[in-house]
Amino acid sequence: MTLTEYNAQYEYIIRSNISDRQKALKLADLMTDMKGHLNEAGEHQNKEANALYRKVSLLSNLL
Numbered sequence: 001m002t003l004t005e006y007n008a009q010y011e012y013i014i015r016s017n018i019s020d021r022q023k024a025l026k027l028a029d030l031m032t033d034m035k036g037h038l039n040e041a042g043e044h045q046n047k048e049a050n051a052l053y054r055k056v057s058l059l060s061n062l063l
Contacts, residue, residue: 003048006034010056020063027060 001009013026031053038049 001033001037003046003052006030007052010052014059024060024063027056027063031056031060 009030010027013023013030016023018026034049034053034056038046038053
């Protein structure tokens with residue numbers, strides 16, 4: 001997936017009508033997927049990728 005697709009998935013999750021617990025679980029899954037794919041692609045040092053990962057992580061921790 002691209003960063004745009006990851007961001008779209010993040011937006012879909014946070015706007016969905018599911019419980020905060022379910023959102024947190026889906027965000028955790030998204031982070032796991034992002035970490036694997038971004039590391040494989042060598043994008044782990046990309047500022048945009050890191051910013052998106054932090055955004056997902058912060059919201060996941062708040063839920």
